[in-house]
Amino acid sequence: MRKNKVLCFGELLFRISPASNVVAAEKQPMQLYIGGAEANVATALAGWNVPVKYSTVLPDNFMSKHIIDYLEYHGIYTSSILYAGDRIGLYYLERGADLKGSMVYDREHSSFSQIKTGTIDWDKILNDVSWLNFSAISPALNQNVADVCLEAVKAASEKGITVSVDLNHRSRLWKYGKEPIEIMPEIVEHCDVVMGNIWSANTLLGIEVDAHIHDKKSKDAYLHHAQKTSEAIANKFSKCKTVANTFRFDANQDDILYYTTLYHENKFYNSNEFNCKGVVDRSGSGDCFMAGLIYGLYNNNAAQDVVNYATAAAFGKLQEQGDSTAQDVLTVARLV
Numbered sequence: 001m002r003k004n005k006v007l008c009f010g011e012l013l014f015r016i017s018p019a020s021n022v023v024a025a026e027k028q029p030m031q032l033y034i035g036g037a038e039a040n041v042a043t044a045l046a047g048w049n050v051p052v053k054y055s056t057v058l059p060d061n062f063m064s065k066h067i068i069d070y071l072e073y074h075g076i077y078t079s080s081i082l083y084a085g086d087r088i089g090l091y092y093l094e095r096g097a098d099l100k101g102s103m104v105y106d107r108e109h110s111s112f113s114q115i116k117t118g119t120i121d122w123d124k125i126l127n128d129v130s131w132l133n134f135s136a137i138s139p140a141l142n143q144n145v146a147d148v149c150l151e152a153v154k155a156a157s158e159k160g161i162t163v164s165v166d167l168n169h170r171s172r173l174w175k176y177g178k179e180p181i182e183i184m185p186e187i188v189e190h191c192d193v194v195m196g197n198i199w200s201a202n203t204l205l206g207i208e209v210d211a212h213i214h215d216k217k218s219k220d221a222y223l224h225h226a227q228k229t230s231e232a233i234a235n236k237f238s239k240c241k242t243v244a245n246t247f248r249f250d251a252n253q254d255d256i257l258y259y260t261t262l263y264h265e266n267k268f269y270n271s272n273e274f275n276c277k278g279v280v281d282r283s284g285s286g287d288c289f290m291a292g293l294i295y296g297l298y299n300n301n302a303a304q305d306v307v308n309y310a311t312a313a314a315f316g317k318l319q320e321q322g323d324s325t326a327q328d329v330l331t332v333a334r335l336v
Contacts, residue, residue: 034070289313
């Protein structure tokens with residue numbers, strides 16, 4: 001018997017970056033990738049044989065038809081995609097490993113950004129779904145999209161569907177007169193799984209963070225803080241039973257340290273520590289971790305195995321060009 005699907009809801013974006021090497025740049029100076037947090041999660045899950053469908057809003061034109069072909073080629077169900085508006089959102093990302101601060105969004109008036117409550121028939125879309133995933137990037141766009149996200153999680157929660165959220169915070173967004181703390185807590189009240197880090201939990205949910213945590217220069221201090229943050233989220237949001245926190249430190253451009261934690265059903269777990277000299281592309285690593293969490297929990301894997309797999313997948317993504325991962329289950333398992 002085939003399991004019900006995971007539904008990923010959010011904006012599909014085109015990513016434009018300079019070519020990855022000098023030779024390629026001589027022929028074509030820019031490269032185009034299909035991205036967007038939820039699309040990246042859906043791509044990873046489909047590659048790991050989890051039945052997944054994707055819901056977004058695209059303009060009704062030839063470019064969207066090519067996108068649909070791409071998604072379906074990767075095994076993603078596309079029947080829940082709506083067609084409206086005139087443009088696909090963009091973001092521009094500098095190439096190379098050091099990408100901090102080198103991103104520009106161009107998402108105003110995109111098809112997805114114009115969605116309103118009542119547009120999506122959630123009863124129909126959620127009919128064959130057991131899991132709904134979205135990210136905090138969507139409510140950051142404008143009030144209408146935030147209202148649709150709340151509409152979605154309420155509908156899913158009423159049906160007993162597991163709801164997960166990635167608390168990815170983008171300071172370049174949230175420009176419509178509302179702070180994240182005014183929007184996100186009401187949405188997270190309907191979420192079962194919350195992923196982020198101790199700093200995004202503070203900014204988006206108001207969970208206390210130690211402003212001097214970096215001064216302690218201690219992994220144990222970070223892990224202890226992650227446990228406190230996880231417990232605080234679970235106490236504040238009664239529906240939430242699972243909280244994951246990621247830590248990625250860049251000692252310098254060529255020295256990356258990565259590890260994560262998982263709080264699941266009142267127990268705390270942490271992953272192995274990964275490190276590498278330089279990365280190919282930072283984009284999409286967090287989305288890959290979110291996909292790994294869903295993969296493990298969806299398949300009822302042991303909690304330690306869940307966090308180990310998700311962490312390995314996210315770390316592996318750092319060595320892949322583009323937004324989504326092409327790692328299969330065996331590739332990830334070899335990293336665990």
